[in-house]
Amino acid sequence: MKKGTKVVIKTKYRIIYFTVLTLLVSGISCDFDPGLEPINSNIEGTITYSGEWPGTPAEVRLVAATSFPPSGLSDLIIGESIPINGSNYDYKFYLKPGAYNVLGVAWREQGSSWDILSICGLYFEGTDSLSPASVILPDESSTVRGIDIHVDRSNAKRITDSRITGMIKFTGAWPDSITEVRVISTTQFSLVPTVKLPSLLDISFSNSIPVESDSAEYVINAYPGTFVATGVLFFRANQTLSLTDILYSYTVGGLSLTQIVVQENQTINGPNFNINFK
Amino acid sequence: MAKKLFFLILILNLSHQSNAQLNRGGNIIGRIIDSKTGDALPGANVMIKGTMFGASTDLDGYYKIAQVPAGAYVLQATMMGYKSEQHDIVIQANQQSTQDFKLIETAIETPALVVTAGKKAQSFQDVPNSVSLVLSEEIAQRNVTYLDEILEYTPGVNVLEGDVNIRGSSGYSMGAGSRVLLLVDGIPMMPGDSGDIKWDIIPLSQIDRVEVVKGAGSALYGSHALGGVINIISKEPTSQPLAEIKFTAGLYDDPYHDEWKWTDKLRHYNRTSVSHASRFKNSGLLLSAGRIETTGYQQNGWSKNYSLLGRFDTKFNSNSSLLIQSNYVTSEGGEIFLWKNQNDVYEMPVTSVGDETNSYKFSLNGVYRQLISQKFTYKVRTSYFRNYWKHDYHDNNDFSKAEKYGLEIQGDYLVNSTHSFTFGFEGIYDVTNSAMFGDHNGSTLALYLQDDIRVSKLISTTIGLRFDHHAVDTGIRDDQFNPKFGLTIKPSNLTTFRGSIGRGFRSPTMAEMFTDTNTSGFQVIPNPELKAERAWSYEIGLNHILANNVLVDIALFHNDYWNFIEPEPDIQNTVQFLNVNRARIRGVDVSAKSSWFNKLLTIGLGYTYLDPIDLKTNETLAYRPNHLFVGSLNVVRGFATAGLDYRYISRLDNVKVYPNEDRVAQKVIDGHIGANWKKYTLTINVNNILNYNYLQIERNIAPMRNYSISLLLNL
Numbered sequence: 001m002k003k004g005t006k007v008v009i010k011t012k013y014r015i016i017y018f019t020v021l022t023l024l025v026s027g028i029s030c031d032f033d034p035g036l037e038p039i040n041s042n043i044e045g046t047i048t049y050s051g052e053w054p055g056t057p058a059e060v061r062l063v064a065a066t067s068f069p070p071s072g073l074s075d076l077i078i079g080e081s082i083p084i085n086g087s088n089y090d091y092k093f094y095l096k097p098g099a100y101n102v103l104g105v106a107w108r109e110q111g112s113s114w115d116i117l118s119i120c121g122l123y124f125e126g127t128d129s130l131s132p133a134s135v136i137l138p139d140e141s142s143t144v145r146g147i148d149i150h151v152d153r154s155n156a157k158r159i160t161d162s163r164i165t166g167m168i169k170f171t172g173a174w175p176d177s178i179t180e181v182r183v184i185s186t187t188q189f190s191l192v193p194t195v196k197l198p199s200l201l202d203i204s205f206s207n208s209i210p211v212e213s214d215s216a217e218y219v220i221n222a223y224p225g226t227f228v229a230t231g232v233l234f235f236r237a238n239q240t241l242s243l244t245d246i247l248y249s250y251t252v253g254g255l256s257l258t259q260i261v262v263q264e265n266q267t268i269n270g271p272n273f274n275i276n277f278k
Numbered sequence: 279m280a281k282k283l284f285f286l287i288l289i290l291n292l293s294h295q296s297n298a299q300l301n302r303g304g305n306i307i308g309r310i311i312d313s314k315t316g317d318a319l320p321g322a323n324v325m326i327k328g329t330m331f332g333a334s335t336d337l338d339g340y341y342k343i344a345q346v347p348a349g350a351y352v353l354q355a356t357m358m359g360y361k362s363e364q365h366d367i368v369i370q371a372n373q374q375s376t377q378d379f380k381l382i383e384t385a386i387e388t389p390a391l392v393v394t395a396g397k398k399a400q401s402f403q404d405v406p407n408s409v410s411l412v413l414s415e416e417i418a419q420r421n422v423t424y425l426d427e428i429l430e431y432t433p434g435v436n437v438l439e440g441d442v443n444i445r446g447s448s449g450y451s452m453g454a455g456s457r458v459l460l461l462v463d464g465i466p467m468m469p470g471d472s473g474d475i476k477w478d479i480i481p482l483s484q485i486d487r488v489e490v491v492k493g494a495g496s497a498l499y500g501s502h503a504l505g506g507v508i509n510i511i512s513k514e515p516t517s518q519p520l521a522e523i524k525f526t527a528g529l530y531d532d533p534y535h536d537e538w539k540w541t542d543k544l545r546h547y548n549r550t551s552v553s554h555a556s557r558f559k560n561s562g563l564l565l566s567a568g569r570i571e572t573t574g575y576q577q578n579g580w581s582k583n584y585s586l587l588g589r590f591d592t593k594f595n596s597n598s599s600l601l602i603q604s605n606y607v608t609s610e611g612g613e614i615f616l617w618k619n620q621n622d623v624y625e626m627p628v629t630s631v632g633d634e635t636n637s638y639k640f641s642l643n644g645v646y647r648q649l650i651s652q653k654f655t656y657k658v659r660t661s662y663f664r665n666y667w668k669h670d671y672h673d674n675n676d677f678s679k680a681e682k683y684g685l686e687i688q689g690d691y692l693v694n695s696t697h698s699f700t701f702g703f704e705g706i707y708d709v710t711n712s713a714m715f716g717d718h719n720g721s722t723l724a725l726y727l728q729d730d731i732r733v734s735k736l737i738s739t740t741i742g743l744r745f746d747h748h749a750v751d752t753g754i755r756d757d758q759f760n761p762k763f764g765l766t767i768k769p770s771n772l773t774t775f776r777g778s779i780g781r782g783f784r785s786p787t788m789a790e791m792f793t794d795t796n797t798s799g800f801q802v803i804p805n806p807e808l809k810a811e812r813a814w815s816y817e818i819g820l821n822h823i824l825a826n827n828v829l830v831d832i833a834l835f836h837n838d839y840w841n842f843i844e845p846e847p848d849i850q851n852t853v854q855f856l857n858v859n860r861a862r863i864r865g866v867d868v869s870a871k872s873s874w875f876n877k878l879l880t881i882g883l884g885y886t887y888l889d890p891i892d893l894k895t896n897e898t899l900a901y902r903p904n905h906l907f908v909g910s911l912n913v914v915r916g917f918a919t920a921g922l923d924y925r926y927i928s929r930l931d932n933v934k935v936y937p938n939e940d941r942v943a944q945k946v947i948d949g950h951i952g953a954n955w956k957k958y959t960l961t962i963n964v965n966n967i968l969n970y971n972y973l974q975i976e977r978n979i980a981p982m983r984n985y986s987i988s989l990l991l992n993l
Contacts, residue, residue: 035942035971036979038537038621058673059629059799074847074937080619081627094621096940110673113801113852 039094041137045147047105047121048088051154055109057084062093063119068101068132069182069205069235073114078106097142101134105151112159117223121151122200129199131240155201157223162262164204164220164270168232168254172277174212180235181209183218185260185270189229197243198229220270222262231255232273252276303345303652304369306377310339310355313380322357322381323391325399327364327732329692331652332399337517344596347652351695352735355379356391356401358413361771384826384873394489394509396728396740397464397498397700398690403774406740406764407495408819408833408867410434412488414513419912419921419950421526421963421988423549423570424477425488429508431908432490433869433884436927438901438974442475444492445835446863446888447505449901450975452845454789454855457505459495463512463603465643466502469665470708471680471715473502473787476665479607479639481568481587483524483551486513492867493835494782494815497742497762500704500724504782504813505837512589512603515555515562521993524551528986530575533624534969540577540625547572547986553587561592574612575981577625578633581611597649608638613671615797616977620940623971623979629672637667652692659686674797678712680788696732701725708788715792716804720750722785740764740778748785748810756810758783772823783812786843790855802845802853809857811841819867828872836864844900847934861899863890882910898931901975919952936976944972944980959990 062079070076079093082105093103105121108114125133135144164185183206188198204227206218220230232254233245249255256271310322318339325332326346333341348371354364360381367377395405402409410432420428426437436443438450447457455473459466468475488510495503530545553566566587574580585607593599613633618625626633646658661684668677688702706722726744733739742762749755762780769775786808793802819833842859869884890902898904905928912921927944947968952961962985969983 034534034969035945036620036623036940036973037971038535038623059627061627072848077938080622081629094619108799111796112799113796114799 039096039140041097041140041142042092042094042144043100043103043135043137043147044090044092044143044145045123045149046088046090047082047149047151049086049151049153051152053084053107053109053153054156054158058108058110058112060084060105060107060120062091063102063104063106064093064095064100065102066098066100068134070102070116071208073116076102076106076114076116078114095137097137097139099134099136102132103135103147103149104132105149107153107156109158115159115221117157117159117204117221120153120156120201121149123147123149124200128240129201130197130242132200158264160224160264162222162224162265163267164222164227164230164260164262165218165267166230166270166272167215167217168209168273168275169215170213170275170277174277175234177236178211178234179237181211182206182233182235183209183220183230183270183273184233185220185222185227185230187225187227189257195243197246200241218270222268224262224264227260227262229255229257230260230270232275252278303347304371305374306343306346306353306367306369307374308341308377308379310335310341310357310379310381312360313382319357319360319381322355322360322379323399324353324355324379325391325401326695327352327354327401327404329695329698345652347692349695353377354401355381357381360384362401362403384823392489393464393511394461394491394507395495396730397688397702403768403821404738404766405491406766406776406778408434408492408776408817408831408835410490410492410869412490414486417482417485418959418990419919419952419961420923420948421950421961421986422482422965423547423572425480425482425485425510426475426477428482429488429490430925431910431923433908434492434867434886434906435490436903436906439978440475440477442508443902444490444506444508445837445865445867445886446890446899446902447837449844449899451790452853454793454845455784455787455843456502457784459499459502459507461499461507461509462641462643463601463645464509465645465659465661465686466499466682466684466706467510467641467661467663468502468682469639469663469680470682470706470720470788471665471678471710471712472789474789475508476607476639478570478583478585478609479605479641480510481551481566481585481605483522483553483568484512484564484566484587484589486511492833493778493817494760494762494780494813494837496746496758496760496782496784497744497780498700498726498728500722500726500744500746500760501748501758501783501785501810504784504811513555513564514591515557515564515589517557519554519556521554522552522990523993524988524990525549526986526988528963528984530981531969531983531985533982534971537621538623540622543573545573545575547984560594561590564589574614575624575984576614576617576979578612578631579614581609583607583609583611599647601645602643604640604642606638606640610634610636613669614978617979633669633671635667635669637665639666640664654689654691656687656689659688660684669797671797674795676712676714676795676797678710678714680708680710680712683707698730700728700730710788712788714795715788716794718751718788718792720748720785720788722749723747736767736769738766738768742780746783746785750791752791752806754806756785758785758810758812774821775819776821777818778815779817780815781812782815783810784843785810786855790843793855800853805854805856808843808855809841811839811843811857813837813839827874828870830870831867833867834865835867836862838862845934858892858894859899860893861891862893863888863899863902865889878913878915880910880912880914882908882912884908900932900934901930902932903928903930917954919950921950923948933976939976941976942972944974945970946972946980957992959992961988961990962986963988 064077103123106118122132186198186203188202190196206220209216231249310319320337322335333343335341353367356362391399460475491507495507526549528547549570551568555564568585570583589603591601617623641663643661649655663682666679686704691699704724708720724746728742744760746758760781764778767775792804815837817835821831839861841857842861846856865888871882886906890899907926909924929943948965950963966983
């Protein structure tokens, strides 16, 4: 082969090589995005603690959910760990923009797993401790401050395999406004002589009961304690939980004031309900 | 006992017959050379098609196949990088026939023989299933720590935190069971408790090639081979003594986002391996030791891993040989479970920092081969695999010790030059003592038969059936029949059409049935009633060489699953393995390999479309992507090499633990350059060149850009 031919071939190789290389790299990288990115929007506030944990804590974390009540653990955003002990802690919780209807703190005892009952502190607005306040992060650079949460450690629930179960029957036409149905049971409730409403943290929720159903079984994930009231709760679009809901439940046959004592790892037959929408 | 005696008598009887038959065969001798240069081609394979007769050429290109029964045969010569060539040959009793070959070099490195799909050596183009190969050169170039990092660049394969998927088979099992069977030289290498793949037991420096057979392989291999089989073929000591020392050092770059930087300390890794292989007369010996240490790129990501490997083979005579191989690996390291949060992806939750796992694995395998007669040969494979691990977590101190004993006797019987049988017996006994899985034992007894018939010069068929009886100490018994049918049509040396239908199954692992644990807030509860899952696999494919420098392979596949075992979190995220799904995964595999400018430039491309559907919910199966693409470009010029690899895996539509969190597609580019000079090979790698941030499973960030330099010294 002549020397000139060799040079031409070498040059050709180089041109082809670098063309292919450039095309490949540029083709791949022209729409390059960095992939996963950090979250910049956040919520800030102070967590104040009181009381002592009922067991040995494994960890304490920030939690949030866009829906209330969260249908299960998968609806909860379990954030980072925060100190287990101490009297207060300034936190910063990075969350994507959106409306958060549950914002709080959850704990986990050594040897137990996360549960919706792990929530031991919630953000409430003012004195209403029945409905958690919502927090809105409008855009990716927003910070919402002053979201303070109180945690009474002594009120934290120990997760055991305890349940309250029963049946519900529905008669009459379902009101259109009802979006979700749950059975709840609480350790704090009275109507007479004074009205004493529970805090949301005193309530255990059942599975979601299908709207428009004729009958259903409910299962409440409970915890060891004495439950003084069990009721069927009807959630309506864009409405917070209030005494009105409990009274409505009472009028349609959805409230029982029978005491239920729940032990560790025990399944108790709770009241059966006959709901008549009239 | 009576059965054992019967088998022994049968073997002895056949051995006795062999001496008489040996005298009625003829020999084939010849030489294989390069058609262009006339140079001898050492290491080329010569096989009598449809039989177990074959040989390799020596350093001068000569071969000899002895004691071939009289008859008419097709003799085929194959060698990597050359077109296979075949000739009709007639053998007469007590006569010597000569057949030389002049092989034509191809621009592409076409594979020669594969051994996995049919449990025997077959030409790549005679296999009715899709097979991908990973060669030792690729392993050396990519210079990774474990094999799973290389398999990610195999068409149709993706890996999720160590769980290997062939065409979306496995999803993510949380380390509790694999739908891909891993073999090392044909012997299963998976622990009896978790039934997953322990990548650290495979020393990369000792791999000759990896064969990836796609689709259900249970008709030959039984449980686990539901989605496919990965067989690692080890290097054999050669007549030239070889000592190798390899040292690799690497470091991790800063995270792409400044917010994610969590330490000022350098994050790095290093690996050392030393091996020596030599052959004395009829025996070969290989000894190898390895060490891998890393700080990890994540908090608590450190690990130390030490390994020893010994391999001894000997030929007692021309008819019998023995291979013994043993491997020991010990490792300790921090445990990475979930990240702290999306703003601290490389950090662990405070409570998990300091969590460690210590483990060791030990294997001892033996293979004895005996040629009884020109028509019958058998192999006895024995195996022992011990896997031990212990968690030292802040909230969990589980441990597990699992022992697996295996025995397989495989026979190959040649009816005539166009018809052969492969049959065998396999027994496996598993014992597990574990805080996580309890104390259990299980056993499998299996019989298999495969009938290969060359119907004509164009058409070959394979019919197979395997029966497995699986029992667990809790009283569960399960019988499985797995048939298969395969067909290849080879209208020319350049084109092969293939089709296969096969049934597969997988018995639930001890981990899937008996796990009872609570780790980092996640509870897993047992399900001792779990049933075996099963599948039917269908595939049609085409393999074609275009213009001497492009190898194209296309396959359409359809897999139907019943009793699919998946980890199912309930509403409280308590996980239990359930037979939940009636599922279907179908799709298309297209791959091409081409070579240009006299092998200066090699390009490999692979695209797989997957349609993985849970037929109960009509949703995409969890942890399965829809699109996989791999591309590689390599340049070899004289002593220097350079290359780029790209892989794209589309965003997972469905995950189970944190479905509401951010997920992205995988878009990763790796690059390497290397140089060979005398006894030295230098390789420099940059992985994840664009520093792309991605996850394989939730809350586990993949490695950022990292650099390594490696020096291999051949003594």
